[in-house]
Amino acid sequence: MKKYLLPSIKLTLILILLLGVAYPLLIAGVAHFARGAGKGRVVLSNGKVVGYENVGQKFTSDKYFQGRPSAVDYNAAGSGGSNKAVSNPDYLKTVQERIDTFLAHNPGTVAADIPSELVTASGSGLDPDISPAAAEIQVIRVAAVRHLDVGGLRKLIADHTDKSWLGPDKINVLKLNIALDALK
Incomplete structure (x- = not known):
């Protein structure tokens, strides 16, 4: 069980950081260059x-x-x-x-x-x-x-x-x- 649990937790944390933090920040940054600055x-x-x-x-x-x-x-x-x-x-x-x-x-x-x-x-x-x-x-x-x-x-x-x-x-x-x- 330990063999699968630790990699699953690591993968979950990586995906949370990637899709929950990095991606939204990237999209918000791109929006600032759009007409209206994303607002x-x-x-x-x-x-x-x-x-x-x-x-x-x-x-x-x-x-x-x-x-x-x-x-x-x-x-x-x-x-x-x-x-x-x-x-x-x-x-x-x-x-x-x-x-x-x-x-x-x-x-x-x-x-x-x-x-x-x-x-x-x-x-x-x-x-x-x-x-x-x-x-x-x-x-x-x-x-x-x-x-x-x-x-x-x-x-x-x-x-x-x-x-x-x-x-x-x-x-x-x-x-x-x-x-x-x-x-x-």
């Missing part, structure tokens, strides 16, 4: 931290562009989806409620025109981005509430669209709403 990419407004670039925010006022719904109420500590199948009656009811709410706040919009991302939560529940189409469908509402020119809002959307050569174009909702607040 996330903060978004500032008037010198104050108002959110994180890669975490969705909840906007419920009609004067703001709304982002993708969250199954975890935008709680970054509890990231996750609803885990319900598209055939689940509870899921379908939730999606229909979101469609009805969107239509109530965006009169003149047809349900078939609503981009799916505005009524379905992402897998993480924290998606900070929407498509240009999802922003465009909200332009009339935001322009009416804020008494802004529709053309100016469309230009603001175009200016905040991150064009990607690899994936779909996207807009960070938090950054778009900060720019919206900055308009006079």
